[in-house]
Amino acid sequence: MNGQVETLRKNLVDAIVECDLDKTVSNVEAARGVITPQEIIDALSEGMHEVGIRFERGKLFLPHVMVAANAMTSGVALIEGDLAATMSGGNRGHVVMGTVEGDVHDIGKSIVSTMLQCAGYEVNDVGRDVPTATFLDAVKEGNADVLGLSALMTTSMQTQKEVIETLIEKGMRKDVMVIIGGAPVTQAYADKIGADGYSENASEAVKLVHKLMGI
Ligand code: B12
Known part of the structure:
Protein backbone atom coordinates (compact mmCIF):
# COMPACT_ATOMS: atom_id res chain seq x y z
CA MET A 1 0.00 0.00 0.00
CA MET A 87 -13.72 19.78 5.05
CA SER A 88 -16.26 21.40 7.34
CA GLY A 89 -18.86 23.93 6.22
CA GLY A 90 -20.52 26.93 7.83
CA ASN A 91 -20.20 30.66 7.50
CA ARG A 92 -17.18 31.45 9.58
CA GLY A 93 -16.27 34.85 8.18
CA HIS A 94 -15.56 36.81 5.06
CA VAL A 95 -12.23 36.76 3.26
CA VAL A 96 -11.08 38.86 0.31
CA MET A 97 -8.20 37.19 -1.54
CA GLY A 98 -6.12 38.19 -4.54
CA THR A 99 -2.68 38.51 -6.12
CA VAL A 100 -1.31 42.04 -5.96
CA GLU A 101 -0.92 44.39 -8.92
CA GLY A 102 1.91 43.58 -11.33
CA ASP A 103 1.82 39.87 -10.58
CA VAL A 104 -0.11 37.33 -12.65
CA HIS A 105 0.76 34.23 -10.59
CA ASP A 106 -2.50 32.84 -9.24
CA ILE A 107 -2.27 29.08 -8.81
CA GLY A 108 -1.27 29.13 -5.14
CA LYS A 109 -3.65 31.99 -4.33
CA SER A 110 -6.54 30.07 -5.90
CA ILE A 111 -5.69 26.96 -3.86
CA VAL A 112 -5.73 29.07 -0.69
CA SER A 113 -9.14 30.52 -1.70
CA THR A 114 -10.56 27.05 -2.38
CA MET A 115 -9.28 25.62 0.90
CA LEU A 116 -10.71 28.57 2.87
CA GLN A 117 -14.06 28.16 1.11
CA CYS A 118 -14.06 24.47 1.97
CA ALA A 119 -13.24 25.38 5.58
CA GLY A 120 -16.43 27.44 5.81
CA TYR A 121 -15.38 30.96 4.84
CA GLU A 122 -17.10 33.16 2.31
CA VAL A 123 -14.28 34.03 -0.07
CA ASN A 124 -14.33 36.85 -2.58
CA ASP A 125 -11.40 35.95 -4.85
CA VAL A 126 -10.71 39.18 -6.72
CA GLY A 127 -8.19 37.53 -9.05
CA ARG A 128 -4.64 38.37 -10.04
CA ASP A 129 -2.81 41.59 -10.96
CA VAL A 130 -5.31 43.35 -8.71
CA PRO A 131 -5.00 47.14 -8.21
CA THR A 132 -4.82 48.25 -4.58
CA ALA A 133 -8.06 50.25 -4.95
CA THR A 134 -9.91 47.05 -5.95
CA PHE A 135 -8.75 45.30 -2.77
CA LEU A 136 -9.93 48.23 -0.66
CA ASP A 137 -13.30 48.40 -2.42
CA ALA A 138 -13.83 44.65 -1.95
CA VAL A 139 -12.95 44.86 1.75
CA LYS A 140 -15.37 47.76 2.23
CA GLU A 141 -18.22 46.29 0.20
CA GLY A 142 -18.03 42.85 1.80
CA ASN A 143 -17.18 44.11 5.28
CA ALA A 144 -14.34 41.59 5.13
CA ASP A 145 -12.74 40.10 8.24
CA VAL A 146 -9.55 39.06 6.47
CA LEU A 147 -7.67 40.33 3.42
CA GLY A 148 -5.27 37.85 1.79
CA LEU A 149 -2.52 39.20 -0.44
CA SER A 150 -0.47 36.87 -2.62
CA ALA A 151 2.85 37.79 -4.28
CA LEU A 152 5.19 35.43 -6.13
CA MET A 153 7.87 37.87 -7.13
CA THR A 154 10.33 39.89 -5.08
CA THR A 155 9.11 42.99 -6.97
CA SER A 156 5.42 42.43 -6.16
CA MET A 157 6.19 41.77 -2.49
CA GLN A 158 6.65 45.56 -2.27
CA THR A 159 3.05 45.95 -3.38
CA GLN A 160 1.84 43.88 -0.41
CA LYS A 161 3.48 46.55 1.75
CA GLU A 162 1.85 49.32 -0.31
CA VAL A 163 -1.62 47.79 0.17
CA ILE A 164 -1.11 47.81 3.96
CA GLU A 165 0.14 51.40 3.82
CA THR A 166 -2.91 52.43 1.79
CA LEU A 167 -5.23 50.74 4.30
CA ILE A 168 -3.56 52.83 7.02
CA GLU A 169 -3.82 56.05 4.95
CA LYS A 170 -7.53 55.46 4.33
CA GLY A 171 -8.18 54.71 8.01
CA MET A 172 -9.23 51.13 7.20
CA ARG A 173 -6.39 49.15 8.75
CA LYS A 174 -8.22 48.43 12.04
CA ASP A 175 -11.25 47.09 10.13
CA VAL A 176 -9.53 44.12 8.48
CA MET A 177 -6.82 41.57 9.30
CA VAL A 178 -4.21 41.23 6.59
CA ILE A 179 -2.48 37.95 5.76
CA ILE A 180 0.23 37.57 3.18
CA GLY A 181 1.80 34.67 1.30
CA GLY A 182 3.56 33.47 -1.83
CA ALA A 183 6.85 31.65 -2.37
CA PRO A 184 9.28 34.53 -1.64
CA VAL A 185 7.32 35.83 1.37
CA THR A 186 8.47 35.05 4.92
CA GLN A 187 7.21 35.54 8.46
CA ALA A 188 9.98 38.10 8.96
CA TYR A 189 8.67 40.10 5.99
CA ALA A 190 5.11 39.87 7.31
CA ASP A 191 6.32 41.24 10.66
CA LYS A 192 8.31 43.98 8.94
CA ILE A 193 5.38 45.31 6.91
CA GLY A 194 2.87 44.93 9.76
CA ALA A 195 0.74 42.10 8.36
CA ASP A 196 -1.36 40.14 10.86
CA GLY A 197 -0.14 36.81 9.59
CA TYR A 198 1.80 34.75 7.06
CA SER A 199 1.64 31.13 6.08
CA GLU A 200 3.76 28.94 3.90
CA ASN A 201 0.98 26.93 2.27
CA ALA A 202 -2.78 26.59 1.92
CA SER A 203 -3.39 24.20 4.85
CA GLU A 204 -1.42 26.49 7.14
CA ALA A 205 -3.40 29.45 5.73
CA VAL A 206 -6.64 27.82 6.90
CA LYS A 207 -5.17 27.30 10.40
CA LEU A 208 -3.95 30.91 10.41
CA VAL A 209 -7.37 32.31 9.50
CA HIS A 210 -9.06 30.10 12.14
CA LYS A 211 -6.60 31.47 14.69
CA LEU A 212 -7.16 35.10 13.67
CA MET A 213 -10.94 34.56 13.77
CA GLY A 214 -10.66 32.91 17.19
CA ILE A 215 -11.95 29.56 15.87
C1 B12 B 1 3.85 28.83 -12.68
C2 B12 B 1 4.75 30.03 -12.77
C3 B12 B 1 4.44 31.00 -13.74
C4 B12 B 1 3.15 30.95 -14.58
C5 B12 B 1 2.00 31.46 -13.70
C6 B12 B 1 0.67 30.86 -14.10
C7 B12 B 1 -0.40 31.17 -13.10
N1 B12 B 1 -1.61 31.20 -13.60
O1 B12 B 1 -0.16 31.38 -11.92
C8 B12 B 1 3.53 31.92 -15.74
C9 B12 B 1 4.15 31.10 -16.87
C10 B12 B 1 2.39 32.75 -16.32
C11 B12 B 1 4.61 32.76 -15.09
C12 B12 B 1 4.96 34.02 -15.52
C13 B12 B 1 6.03 34.74 -15.01
N2 B12 B 1 6.92 34.32 -14.07
CO1 B12 B 1 6.65 32.74 -13.00
N3 B12 B 1 6.72 31.18 -11.98
C14 B12 B 1 5.89 30.16 -11.93
C15 B12 B 1 6.47 29.12 -10.92
C16 B12 B 1 7.26 28.09 -11.74
C17 B12 B 1 5.50 28.36 -10.03
C18 B12 B 1 4.53 29.22 -9.20
C19 B12 B 1 3.43 28.31 -8.68
O2 B12 B 1 2.33 28.27 -9.23
N4 B12 B 1 3.75 27.48 -7.65
C20 B12 B 1 2.83 26.46 -7.13
C21 B12 B 1 1.89 27.06 -6.05
C22 B12 B 1 0.97 25.98 -5.50
O3 B12 B 1 2.71 27.51 -4.98
P1 B12 B 1 2.69 29.03 -4.46
O4 B12 B 1 2.28 29.93 -5.55
O5 B12 B 1 3.96 29.29 -3.77
O6 B12 B 1 1.47 29.06 -3.41
C23 B12 B 1 1.48 28.41 -2.16
C24 B12 B 1 2.10 29.25 -1.02
O7 B12 B 1 3.05 30.20 -1.46
C25 B12 B 1 0.93 29.84 -0.30
N5 B12 B 1 0.35 31.12 -0.75
C26 B12 B 1 0.31 31.65 -2.00
N6 B12 B 1 -0.35 32.80 -2.00
C27 B12 B 1 -0.77 33.03 -0.74
C28 B12 B 1 -1.50 34.08 -0.20
C29 B12 B 1 -1.77 34.08 1.18
C30 B12 B 1 -2.55 35.20 1.75
C31 B12 B 1 -1.30 33.03 1.99
C32 B12 B 1 -1.55 33.04 3.44
C33 B12 B 1 -0.58 31.94 1.43
C34 B12 B 1 -0.32 31.96 0.07
O8 B12 B 1 -0.07 28.83 -0.44
C35 B12 B 1 0.02 28.29 -1.76
C36 B12 B 1 -0.55 26.89 -1.79
O9 B12 B 1 0.08 26.03 -0.86
C37 B12 B 1 7.40 30.04 -10.04
C38 B12 B 1 8.54 29.33 -9.30
C39 B12 B 1 8.35 29.29 -7.81
N7 B12 B 1 9.25 28.62 -7.16
O10 B12 B 1 7.44 29.86 -7.23
C40 B12 B 1 7.86 31.07 -11.11
C41 B12 B 1 8.33 32.45 -10.66
C42 B12 B 1 7.47 32.98 -9.52
N8 B12 B 1 8.12 33.25 -11.87
C43 B12 B 1 9.05 34.13 -12.07
C44 B12 B 1 9.08 35.05 -13.15
C45 B12 B 1 10.32 35.89 -13.26
C46 B12 B 1 8.01 35.16 -14.05
C47 B12 B 1 7.87 36.16 -15.21
C48 B12 B 1 8.36 37.59 -14.94
C49 B12 B 1 8.60 35.52 -16.40
C50 B12 B 1 8.72 36.36 -17.64
N9 B12 B 1 9.96 36.54 -18.04
O11 B12 B 1 7.74 36.80 -18.19
C51 B12 B 1 6.34 36.11 -15.47
C52 B12 B 1 5.58 37.06 -14.53
C53 B12 B 1 4.78 38.08 -15.17
C54 B12 B 1 4.04 38.87 -14.10
N10 B12 B 1 3.99 40.17 -14.28
O12 B12 B 1 3.52 38.36 -13.12
C55 B12 B 1 10.11 34.08 -10.98
C56 B12 B 1 10.02 35.26 -10.00
C57 B12 B 1 11.39 35.77 -9.61
C58 B12 B 1 11.30 36.97 -8.72
N11 B12 B 1 11.55 38.12 -9.23
O13 B12 B 1 11.03 36.88 -7.56
C59 B12 B 1 9.88 32.65 -10.37
C60 B12 B 1 10.28 32.52 -8.89
C61 B12 B 1 10.69 31.65 -11.25
C62 B12 B 1 12.18 31.80 -11.09
N12 B12 B 1 12.78 30.96 -10.29
O14 B12 B 1 12.78 32.65 -11.70
N13 B12 B 1 5.17 32.11 -14.03
Missing part, protein backbone atom coordinates in the same frame (compact mmCIF):
# COMPACT_ATOMS: atom_id res chain seq x y z
CA ASN A 2 2.73 2.45 1.00
CA GLY A 3 4.62 1.60 -2.18
CA GLN A 4 1.47 2.28 -4.20
CA VAL A 5 0.93 5.61 -2.44
CA GLU A 6 4.54 6.64 -3.07
CA THR A 7 4.22 5.65 -6.76
CA LEU A 8 1.02 7.69 -7.17
CA ARG A 9 2.64 10.67 -5.48
CA LYS A 10 5.79 10.42 -7.57
CA ASN A 11 3.77 10.10 -10.79
CA LEU A 12 1.99 13.37 -9.94
CA VAL A 13 5.28 15.17 -9.28
CA ASP A 14 6.81 13.78 -12.51
CA ALA A 15 3.81 14.71 -14.68
CA ILE A 16 4.15 18.37 -13.66
CA VAL A 17 7.95 18.35 -14.00
CA GLU A 18 7.51 16.87 -17.49
CA CYS A 19 5.01 19.67 -18.21
CA ASP A 20 2.50 17.06 -19.42
CA LEU A 21 -1.15 18.07 -19.13
CA ASP A 22 -2.68 14.70 -20.17
CA LYS A 23 -0.40 12.76 -17.86
CA THR A 24 -1.20 15.12 -14.97
CA VAL A 25 -4.94 14.70 -15.48
CA SER A 26 -4.73 10.89 -15.75
CA ASN A 27 -2.42 10.66 -12.71
CA VAL A 28 -4.80 12.82 -10.64
CA GLU A 29 -7.66 10.51 -11.68
CA ALA A 30 -5.56 7.49 -10.63
CA ALA A 31 -4.70 9.04 -7.26
CA ARG A 32 -8.24 10.17 -6.39
CA GLY A 33 -9.70 8.15 -3.59
CA VAL A 34 -6.34 6.49 -2.83
CA ILE A 35 -4.51 9.50 -1.43
CA THR A 36 -6.15 12.61 0.03
CA PRO A 37 -6.92 15.70 -2.09
CA GLN A 38 -4.43 17.58 0.09
CA GLU A 39 -1.71 15.01 -0.70
CA ILE A 40 -2.50 15.39 -4.41
CA ILE A 41 -2.15 19.19 -4.16
CA ASP A 42 1.10 18.81 -2.20
CA ALA A 43 2.56 16.50 -4.87
CA LEU A 44 1.52 18.83 -7.71
CA SER A 45 3.00 21.77 -5.78
CA GLU A 46 6.26 19.86 -5.33
CA GLY A 47 6.34 19.38 -9.10
CA MET A 48 5.76 23.12 -9.67
CA HIS A 49 8.56 23.92 -7.24
CA GLU A 50 10.92 21.77 -9.31
CA VAL A 51 9.66 23.42 -12.52
CA GLY A 52 10.58 26.78 -10.94
CA ILE A 53 14.08 25.54 -10.16
CA ARG A 54 14.58 24.22 -13.71
CA PHE A 55 13.24 27.48 -15.16
CA GLU A 56 15.69 29.47 -13.03
CA ARG A 57 18.57 27.25 -14.22
CA GLY A 58 17.57 27.69 -17.86
CA LYS A 59 16.63 24.00 -18.24
CA LEU A 60 12.97 24.87 -18.88
CA PHE A 61 11.53 27.90 -20.67
CA LEU A 62 8.43 30.02 -20.22
CA PRO A 63 6.22 27.95 -22.60
CA HIS A 64 7.03 24.84 -20.50
CA VAL A 65 6.15 26.69 -17.30
CA MET A 66 2.87 27.81 -18.86
CA VAL A 67 1.94 24.22 -19.76
CA ALA A 68 2.93 23.01 -16.28
CA ALA A 69 0.82 25.78 -14.73
CA ASN A 70 -2.13 24.82 -16.90
CA ALA A 71 -1.67 21.15 -15.98
CA MET A 72 -1.59 22.01 -12.28
CA THR A 73 -4.71 24.18 -12.55
CA SER A 74 -6.57 21.39 -14.41
CA GLY A 75 -5.42 18.80 -11.85
CA VAL A 76 -6.58 20.89 -8.91
CA ALA A 77 -9.93 21.60 -10.63
CA LEU A 78 -10.56 17.84 -10.83
CA ILE A 79 -10.37 17.39 -7.06
CA GLU A 80 -12.08 20.57 -5.88
CA GLY A 81 -15.28 18.65 -5.15
CA ASP A 82 -13.37 15.97 -3.19
CA LEU A 83 -11.67 18.69 -1.18
CA ALA A 84 -15.00 20.25 -0.26
CA ALA A 85 -16.29 16.88 0.94
CA THR A 86 -13.35 16.44 3.33
Whole structure:
Protein backbone atom coordinates (compact mmCIF):
# COMPACT_ATOMS: atom_id res chain seq x y z
CA MET A 1 0.00 0.00 0.00
CA ASN A 2 2.73 2.45 1.00
CA GLY A 3 4.62 1.60 -2.18
CA GLN A 4 1.47 2.28 -4.20
CA VAL A 5 0.93 5.61 -2.44
CA GLU A 6 4.54 6.64 -3.07
CA THR A 7 4.22 5.65 -6.76
CA LEU A 8 1.02 7.69 -7.17
CA ARG A 9 2.64 10.67 -5.48
CA LYS A 10 5.79 10.42 -7.57
CA ASN A 11 3.77 10.10 -10.79
CA LEU A 12 1.99 13.37 -9.94
CA VAL A 13 5.28 15.17 -9.28
CA ASP A 14 6.81 13.78 -12.51
CA ALA A 15 3.81 14.71 -14.68
CA ILE A 16 4.15 18.37 -13.66
CA VAL A 17 7.95 18.35 -14.00
CA GLU A 18 7.51 16.87 -17.49
CA CYS A 19 5.01 19.67 -18.21
CA ASP A 20 2.50 17.06 -19.42
CA LEU A 21 -1.15 18.07 -19.13
CA ASP A 22 -2.68 14.70 -20.17
CA LYS A 23 -0.40 12.76 -17.86
CA THR A 24 -1.20 15.12 -14.97
CA VAL A 25 -4.94 14.70 -15.48
CA SER A 26 -4.73 10.89 -15.75
CA ASN A 27 -2.42 10.66 -12.71
CA VAL A 28 -4.80 12.82 -10.64
CA GLU A 29 -7.66 10.51 -11.68
CA ALA A 30 -5.56 7.49 -10.63
CA ALA A 31 -4.70 9.04 -7.26
CA ARG A 32 -8.24 10.17 -6.39
CA GLY A 33 -9.70 8.15 -3.59
CA VAL A 34 -6.34 6.49 -2.83
CA ILE A 35 -4.51 9.50 -1.43
CA THR A 36 -6.15 12.61 0.03
CA PRO A 37 -6.92 15.70 -2.09
CA GLN A 38 -4.43 17.58 0.09
CA GLU A 39 -1.71 15.01 -0.70
CA ILE A 40 -2.50 15.39 -4.41
CA ILE A 41 -2.15 19.19 -4.16
CA ASP A 42 1.10 18.81 -2.20
CA ALA A 43 2.56 16.50 -4.87
CA LEU A 44 1.52 18.83 -7.71
CA SER A 45 3.00 21.77 -5.78
CA GLU A 46 6.26 19.86 -5.33
CA GLY A 47 6.34 19.38 -9.10
CA MET A 48 5.76 23.12 -9.67
CA HIS A 49 8.56 23.92 -7.24
CA GLU A 50 10.92 21.77 -9.31
CA VAL A 51 9.66 23.42 -12.52
CA GLY A 52 10.58 26.78 -10.94
CA ILE A 53 14.08 25.54 -10.16
CA ARG A 54 14.58 24.22 -13.71
CA PHE A 55 13.24 27.48 -15.16
CA GLU A 56 15.69 29.47 -13.03
CA ARG A 57 18.57 27.25 -14.22
CA GLY A 58 17.57 27.69 -17.86
CA LYS A 59 16.63 24.00 -18.24
CA LEU A 60 12.97 24.87 -18.88
CA PHE A 61 11.53 27.90 -20.67
CA LEU A 62 8.43 30.02 -20.22
CA PRO A 63 6.22 27.95 -22.60
CA HIS A 64 7.03 24.84 -20.50
CA VAL A 65 6.15 26.69 -17.30
CA MET A 66 2.87 27.81 -18.86
CA VAL A 67 1.94 24.22 -19.76
CA ALA A 68 2.93 23.01 -16.28
CA ALA A 69 0.82 25.78 -14.73
CA ASN A 70 -2.13 24.82 -16.90
CA ALA A 71 -1.67 21.15 -15.98
CA MET A 72 -1.59 22.01 -12.28
CA THR A 73 -4.71 24.18 -12.55
CA SER A 74 -6.57 21.39 -14.41
CA GLY A 75 -5.42 18.80 -11.85
CA VAL A 76 -6.58 20.89 -8.91
CA ALA A 77 -9.93 21.60 -10.63
CA LEU A 78 -10.56 17.84 -10.83
CA ILE A 79 -10.37 17.39 -7.06
CA GLU A 80 -12.08 20.57 -5.88
CA GLY A 81 -15.28 18.65 -5.15
CA ASP A 82 -13.37 15.97 -3.19
CA LEU A 83 -11.67 18.69 -1.18
CA ALA A 84 -15.00 20.25 -0.26
CA ALA A 85 -16.29 16.88 0.94
CA THR A 86 -13.35 16.44 3.33
CA MET A 87 -13.72 19.78 5.05
CA SER A 88 -16.26 21.40 7.34
CA GLY A 89 -18.86 23.93 6.22
CA GLY A 90 -20.52 26.93 7.83
CA ASN A 91 -20.20 30.66 7.50
CA ARG A 92 -17.18 31.45 9.58
CA GLY A 93 -16.27 34.85 8.18
CA HIS A 94 -15.56 36.81 5.06
CA VAL A 95 -12.23 36.76 3.26
CA VAL A 96 -11.08 38.86 0.31
CA MET A 97 -8.20 37.19 -1.54
CA GLY A 98 -6.12 38.19 -4.54
CA THR A 99 -2.68 38.51 -6.12
CA VAL A 100 -1.31 42.04 -5.96
CA GLU A 101 -0.92 44.39 -8.92
CA GLY A 102 1.91 43.58 -11.33
CA ASP A 103 1.82 39.87 -10.58
CA VAL A 104 -0.11 37.33 -12.65
CA HIS A 105 0.76 34.23 -10.59
CA ASP A 106 -2.50 32.84 -9.24
CA ILE A 107 -2.27 29.08 -8.81
CA GLY A 108 -1.27 29.13 -5.14
CA LYS A 109 -3.65 31.99 -4.33
CA SER A 110 -6.54 30.07 -5.90
CA ILE A 111 -5.69 26.96 -3.86
CA VAL A 112 -5.73 29.07 -0.69
CA SER A 113 -9.14 30.52 -1.70
CA THR A 114 -10.56 27.05 -2.38
CA MET A 115 -9.28 25.62 0.90
CA LEU A 116 -10.71 28.57 2.87
CA GLN A 117 -14.06 28.16 1.11
CA CYS A 118 -14.06 24.47 1.97
CA ALA A 119 -13.24 25.38 5.58
CA GLY A 120 -16.43 27.44 5.81
CA TYR A 121 -15.38 30.96 4.84
CA GLU A 122 -17.10 33.16 2.31
CA VAL A 123 -14.28 34.03 -0.07
CA ASN A 124 -14.33 36.85 -2.58
CA ASP A 125 -11.40 35.95 -4.85
CA VAL A 126 -10.71 39.18 -6.72
CA GLY A 127 -8.19 37.53 -9.05
CA ARG A 128 -4.64 38.37 -10.04
CA ASP A 129 -2.81 41.59 -10.96
CA VAL A 130 -5.31 43.35 -8.71
CA PRO A 131 -5.00 47.14 -8.21
CA THR A 132 -4.82 48.25 -4.58
CA ALA A 133 -8.06 50.25 -4.95
CA THR A 134 -9.91 47.05 -5.95
CA PHE A 135 -8.75 45.30 -2.77
CA LEU A 136 -9.93 48.23 -0.66
CA ASP A 137 -13.30 48.40 -2.42
CA ALA A 138 -13.83 44.65 -1.95
CA VAL A 139 -12.95 44.86 1.75
CA LYS A 140 -15.37 47.76 2.23
CA GLU A 141 -18.22 46.29 0.20
CA GLY A 142 -18.03 42.85 1.80
CA ASN A 143 -17.18 44.11 5.28
CA ALA A 144 -14.34 41.59 5.13
CA ASP A 145 -12.74 40.10 8.24
CA VAL A 146 -9.55 39.06 6.47
CA LEU A 147 -7.67 40.33 3.42
CA GLY A 148 -5.27 37.85 1.79
CA LEU A 149 -2.52 39.20 -0.44
CA SER A 150 -0.47 36.87 -2.62
CA ALA A 151 2.85 37.79 -4.28
CA LEU A 152 5.19 35.43 -6.13
CA MET A 153 7.87 37.87 -7.13
CA THR A 154 10.33 39.89 -5.08
CA THR A 155 9.11 42.99 -6.97
CA SER A 156 5.42 42.43 -6.16
CA MET A 157 6.19 41.77 -2.49
CA GLN A 158 6.65 45.56 -2.27
CA THR A 159 3.05 45.95 -3.38
CA GLN A 160 1.84 43.88 -0.41
CA LYS A 161 3.48 46.55 1.75
CA GLU A 162 1.85 49.32 -0.31
CA VAL A 163 -1.62 47.79 0.17
CA ILE A 164 -1.11 47.81 3.96
CA GLU A 165 0.14 51.40 3.82
CA THR A 166 -2.91 52.43 1.79
CA LEU A 167 -5.23 50.74 4.30
CA ILE A 168 -3.56 52.83 7.02
CA GLU A 169 -3.82 56.05 4.95
CA LYS A 170 -7.53 55.46 4.33
CA GLY A 171 -8.18 54.71 8.01
CA MET A 172 -9.23 51.13 7.20
CA ARG A 173 -6.39 49.15 8.75
CA LYS A 174 -8.22 48.43 12.04
CA ASP A 175 -11.25 47.09 10.13
CA VAL A 176 -9.53 44.12 8.48
CA MET A 177 -6.82 41.57 9.30
CA VAL A 178 -4.21 41.23 6.59
CA ILE A 179 -2.48 37.95 5.76
CA ILE A 180 0.23 37.57 3.18
CA GLY A 181 1.80 34.67 1.30
CA GLY A 182 3.56 33.47 -1.83
CA ALA A 183 6.85 31.65 -2.37
CA PRO A 184 9.28 34.53 -1.64
CA VAL A 185 7.32 35.83 1.37
CA THR A 186 8.47 35.05 4.92
CA GLN A 187 7.21 35.54 8.46
CA ALA A 188 9.98 38.10 8.96
CA TYR A 189 8.67 40.10 5.99
CA ALA A 190 5.11 39.87 7.31
CA ASP A 191 6.32 41.24 10.66
CA LYS A 192 8.31 43.98 8.94
CA ILE A 193 5.38 45.31 6.91
CA GLY A 194 2.87 44.93 9.76
CA ALA A 195 0.74 42.10 8.36
CA ASP A 196 -1.36 40.14 10.86
CA GLY A 197 -0.14 36.81 9.59
CA TYR A 198 1.80 34.75 7.06
CA SER A 199 1.64 31.13 6.08
CA GLU A 200 3.76 28.94 3.90
CA ASN A 201 0.98 26.93 2.27
CA ALA A 202 -2.78 26.59 1.92
CA SER A 203 -3.39 24.20 4.85
CA GLU A 204 -1.42 26.49 7.14
CA ALA A 205 -3.40 29.45 5.73
CA VAL A 206 -6.64 27.82 6.90
CA LYS A 207 -5.17 27.30 10.40
CA LEU A 208 -3.95 30.91 10.41
CA VAL A 209 -7.37 32.31 9.50
CA HIS A 210 -9.06 30.10 12.14
CA LYS A 211 -6.60 31.47 14.69
CA LEU A 212 -7.16 35.10 13.67
CA MET A 213 -10.94 34.56 13.77
CA GLY A 214 -10.66 32.91 17.19
CA ILE A 215 -11.95 29.56 15.87
C1 B12 B 1 3.85 28.83 -12.68
C2 B12 B 1 4.75 30.03 -12.77
C3 B12 B 1 4.44 31.00 -13.74
C4 B12 B 1 3.15 30.95 -14.58
C5 B12 B 1 2.00 31.46 -13.70
C6 B12 B 1 0.67 30.86 -14.10
C7 B12 B 1 -0.40 31.17 -13.10
N1 B12 B 1 -1.61 31.20 -13.60
O1 B12 B 1 -0.16 31.38 -11.92
C8 B12 B 1 3.53 31.92 -15.74
C9 B12 B 1 4.15 31.10 -16.87
C10 B12 B 1 2.39 32.75 -16.32
C11 B12 B 1 4.61 32.76 -15.09
C12 B12 B 1 4.96 34.02 -15.52
C13 B12 B 1 6.03 34.74 -15.01
N2 B12 B 1 6.92 34.32 -14.07
CO1 B12 B 1 6.65 32.74 -13.00
N3 B12 B 1 6.72 31.18 -11.98
C14 B12 B 1 5.89 30.16 -11.93
C15 B12 B 1 6.47 29.12 -10.92
C16 B12 B 1 7.26 28.09 -11.74
C17 B12 B 1 5.50 28.36 -10.03
C18 B12 B 1 4.53 29.22 -9.20
C19 B12 B 1 3.43 28.31 -8.68
O2 B12 B 1 2.33 28.27 -9.23
N4 B12 B 1 3.75 27.48 -7.65
C20 B12 B 1 2.83 26.46 -7.13
C21 B12 B 1 1.89 27.06 -6.05
C22 B12 B 1 0.97 25.98 -5.50
O3 B12 B 1 2.71 27.51 -4.98
P1 B12 B 1 2.69 29.03 -4.46
O4 B12 B 1 2.28 29.93 -5.55
O5 B12 B 1 3.96 29.29 -3.77
O6 B12 B 1 1.47 29.06 -3.41
C23 B12 B 1 1.48 28.41 -2.16
C24 B12 B 1 2.10 29.25 -1.02
O7 B12 B 1 3.05 30.20 -1.46
C25 B12 B 1 0.93 29.84 -0.30
N5 B12 B 1 0.35 31.12 -0.75
C26 B12 B 1 0.31 31.65 -2.00
N6 B12 B 1 -0.35 32.80 -2.00
C27 B12 B 1 -0.77 33.03 -0.74
C28 B12 B 1 -1.50 34.08 -0.20
C29 B12 B 1 -1.77 34.08 1.18
C30 B12 B 1 -2.55 35.20 1.75
C31 B12 B 1 -1.30 33.03 1.99
C32 B12 B 1 -1.55 33.04 3.44
C33 B12 B 1 -0.58 31.94 1.43
C34 B12 B 1 -0.32 31.96 0.07
O8 B12 B 1 -0.07 28.83 -0.44
C35 B12 B 1 0.02 28.29 -1.76
C36 B12 B 1 -0.55 26.89 -1.79
O9 B12 B 1 0.08 26.03 -0.86
C37 B12 B 1 7.40 30.04 -10.04
C38 B12 B 1 8.54 29.33 -9.30
C39 B12 B 1 8.35 29.29 -7.81
N7 B12 B 1 9.25 28.62 -7.16
O10 B12 B 1 7.44 29.86 -7.23
C40 B12 B 1 7.86 31.07 -11.11
C41 B12 B 1 8.33 32.45 -10.66
C42 B12 B 1 7.47 32.98 -9.52
N8 B12 B 1 8.12 33.25 -11.87
C43 B12 B 1 9.05 34.13 -12.07
C44 B12 B 1 9.08 35.05 -13.15
C45 B12 B 1 10.32 35.89 -13.26
C46 B12 B 1 8.01 35.16 -14.05
C47 B12 B 1 7.87 36.16 -15.21
C48 B12 B 1 8.36 37.59 -14.94
C49 B12 B 1 8.60 35.52 -16.40
C50 B12 B 1 8.72 36.36 -17.64
N9 B12 B 1 9.96 36.54 -18.04
O11 B12 B 1 7.74 36.80 -18.19
C51 B12 B 1 6.34 36.11 -15.47
C52 B12 B 1 5.58 37.06 -14.53
C53 B12 B 1 4.78 38.08 -15.17
C54 B12 B 1 4.04 38.87 -14.10
N10 B12 B 1 3.99 40.17 -14.28
O12 B12 B 1 3.52 38.36 -13.12
C55 B12 B 1 10.11 34.08 -10.98
C56 B12 B 1 10.02 35.26 -10.00
C57 B12 B 1 11.39 35.77 -9.61
C58 B12 B 1 11.30 36.97 -8.72
N11 B12 B 1 11.55 38.12 -9.23
O13 B12 B 1 11.03 36.88 -7.56
C59 B12 B 1 9.88 32.65 -10.37
C60 B12 B 1 10.28 32.52 -8.89
C61 B12 B 1 10.69 31.65 -11.25
C62 B12 B 1 12.18 31.80 -11.09
N12 B12 B 1 12.78 30.96 -10.29
O14 B12 B 1 12.78 32.65 -11.70
N13 B12 B 1 5.17 32.11 -14.03
